[in-house]
Amino acid sequence: MVAASSVEREIWRLLADVPDPEIPILNVIELGVVRYVRDEHERGIAVGVSPTYTGCPATEVIQASIKARLQQAGFETVRVDSVLAPPWTSDWLTDSAREKLREYGIAPPAESVDSPRRLWSEPTVRCPRCSSQHSERVSEFASTPCKALYRCTSCLEPFEYFKCI
Amino acid sequence: MTPAMSYQLTVGDTSLILAQRLGEWIGHAPALEEDLALANIALDLLGQARYLLSHAAQLQGSGSEDDLAFLRDPQDFLNLSLVEQPNGDFGQTIVRQFLVDAWQLELFERLQQSSEPKLAELAAKAIKETRYHFRFSSGWVVRLGDGTEESHRRVQTALDALWRFTHEMFVASPAEQEAAALGIAPDPASLAADWSRRIDEVLKEATLKRPADVAYAWHGKRGQHSEHLSRLLAEMQFMQRTYPGAQW
Numbered sequence: 001m002v003a004a005s006s007v008e009r010e011i012w013r014l015l016a017d018v019p020d021p022e023i024p025i026l027n028v029i030e031l032g033v034v035r036y037v038r039d040e041h042e043r044g045i046a047v048g049v050s051p052t053y054t055g056c057p058a059t060e061v062i063q064a065s066i067k068a069r070l071q072q073a074g075f076e077t078v079r080v081d082s083v084l085a086p087p088w089t090s091d092w093l094t095d096s097a098r099e100k101l102r103e104y105g106i107a108p109p110a111e112s113v114d115s116p117r118r119l120w121s122e123p124t125v126r127c128p129r130c131s132s133q134h135s136e137r138v139s140e141f142a143s144t145p146c147k148a149l150y151r152c153t154s155c156l157e158p159f160e161y162f163k164c165i
Numbered sequence: 166m167t168p169a170m171s172y173q174l175t176v177g178d179t180s181l182i183l184a185q186r187l188g189e190w191i192g193h194a195p196a197l198e199e200d201l202a203l204a205n206i207a208l209d210l211l212g213q214a215r216y217l218l219s220h221a222a223q224l225q226g227s228g229s230e231d232d233l234a235f236l237r238d239p240q241d242f243l244n245l246s247l248v249e250q251p252n253g254d255f256g257q258t259i260v261r262q263f264l265v266d267a268w269q270l271e272l273f274e275r276l277q278q279s280s281e282p283k284l285a286e287l288a289a290k291a292i293k294e295t296r297y298h299f300r301f302s303s304g305w306v307v308r309l310g311d312g313t314e315e316s317h318r319r320v321q322t323a324l325d326a327l328w329r330f331t332h333e334m335f336v337a338s339p340a341e342q343e344a345a346a347l348g349i350a351p352d353p354a355s356l357a358a359d360w361s362r363r364i365d366e367v368l369k370e371a372t373l374k375r376p377a378d379v380a381y382a383w384h385g386k387r388g389q390h391s392e393h394l395s396r397l398l399a400e401m402q403f404m405q406r407t408y409p410g411a412q413w
Contacts, residue, residue, distance in 0.1 A: 054291060087289050142205075145205050
């Protein structure tokens with residue numbers, strides 16, 4: 001790993017201003033989709049971004065927003081590469097992202113994708129409102145590809161759950 | 166057309182046409198949750214298709230994913246015949262999805278070892294989504310099969326009607342033969358046993374009867390389609406055909 005140059009550190013700072021268009025409380029770094037930032041000098045800046053889901057419509061908006069933010073800061077030539085491998089996983093959400101999701105009313109992924117328990121049982125999804133461990137899945141799919149619909153059986157509120165993938 | 170390109174169209178067109186079919190449900194599914202589910206699955210499939218078609222266009226050295234999706238004629242599409250079959254009722258859509266999801270699980274599992282890095286990358290990504298699709302479709306097959314008398318009857322009827330299209334999954338087209346010889350793709354026949362086992366487990370739980378296998382294979386993968394594909398394309402391609410190059 002090459003140490004990040006001051007330009008690259010500057011780019012990382014700027015990327016923290018770019019929100020996920022579907023869950024705008026998270027920025028693209030917290031979402032875990034930024035894979036690399038490279039200062040390619042005369043060839044400009046390259047940013048590697050992974051899609052969360054192959055068909056997620058937010059991907060293109062994210063790419064355009066990254067370009068716009070960097071250009072606004074004076075970086076004229078910006079290339080955004082789509083990086084598929086290794087595939088994005090919800091394990092890459094940062095700790096601060098998990099906390100923000102909870103505050104926003106979305107239950108963060110309950111466990112790691114690699115957890116062996118995932119093979120045998122449904123995860124315990126805590127209600128983001130009342131913290132009850134008693135919830136049930138209403139639907140595997142919700143308003144965006146990355147979420148499922150749940151209902152809290154204690155406070156009876158429906159809520160969204162950020163899926164483990 | 167190189168074997169790699171034809172093969173990517175076989176897999177990509179299957180995802181594209183199924184995505185288009187599922188899109189027909191938007192606003193019409195039995196419940197909001199199912200509406201969202203079918204749309205989400207369609208979106209994942211569309212993502213796979215975009216990736217594969219844009220790579221196929223690169224291999225071709227001209228055109229784009231959009232040209233391949235919107236300007237090809239029916240005989241140039243290489244999708245499985247199963248995915249172009251009409252939606253029918255919700256049970257039929259679910260059965261079609263279940264049969265294809267199980268096939269994609271086996272396919273993507275093996276494609277991760279493809280000698281073509283683009284395919285291996287996509288397979289590693291797509292299999293994670295396909296597991297969710299299969300959990301949804303197989304869950305519904307069980308719920309409907311082991312449900313009421315009417316739901317059981319409907320889903321068994323759908324299974325009986327669609328089963329004849331499944332044999333095509335395991336009979337290699339010329340493109341698949343060449344791709345297998347080059348290590349780009351698995352031999353389709355090698356998927357059959359695991360697919361069958363997966364299907365049988367669910368059908369048993371759903372109290373459904375597995376239909377008898379048929380010897381005849383449909384030839385969607387060779388570009389010979391049922392009449393349904395041209396109607397589907399007429400709708401999907403209308404805008405680009407009528408207003409070439411139109412953009413939002």
